[in-house]
Amino acid sequence: MLRMKDRRRAQSGTTLVELLVSLVIASLALALVVGTLSSGLLDSTIAKRNTAAQAxxxxxxxxxxxSVFDSSGAPYSDCFATEDPTSPTSAGGYQAACPNGPFTLRADVGWQWLASSPGVVQVWTISIMSWPSSAAIGSSVSVYKINR
Structure with a gap:
């Protein structure tokens, strides 16, 4: 009888199947946690970009x-940094490349005369681009400026 108890005790323990099942369960739980964290990180990055674009x-x-009404105003581009906020820097020309540095957004600002009121009403259009990919963020916004 003593020999039978010793043999059972020696054979007790985790089997390979039990170990594999527990590893699969732990791996699935870890994958869910990592997926949740990466989804949250992506959401916060997009929210930060959209907030910076709105600002x-x-x-x-x-x-x-x-600015004062100027019938000869030139279109321009400004570069904005989101990670290292500094004052905006000129891109050096309309839709030109941003200078090297922490810049992640470029605002392209141009204007044209309103077709029904040339010489009186300017339609200024602002487009925000992600830099350096030049992908548009949202749609362009137009502002009217009237010569009074």
Whole structure:
């Protein structure tokens, strides 16, 4: 009888099948946790980009409304940094490349005369682009400027 108990005790333990099942369950749980974390990271990155684009758009709209009416105003581009916020830097020309540095957004600002009121009403259009990919973020916004 003593010999039978010793043999059972020696054979007790985890079998290979039990070990594999527990590893599969742990792997699935880990994959779910990693997927949740990466999804949250992606969502926060997109929210940060959209917030920065909205702030850049607001900055350009305020710059247009604060400027005097100029019938010979030239289109321009500004570069914005989201990771290292500094004041916007000129791109060196309309739709030109941003200078080297932490810039991640470019605002392209141009204007044209309103077809029904040439010489009186300017339609300023602002487009925000992701830099350096030049992918548009959202749609362009137009602002009217009237010569009074």
């Amino acid at each position: 850049s758009l607001q900055y350009e709209m305020e710059a247009i409304s604060a």
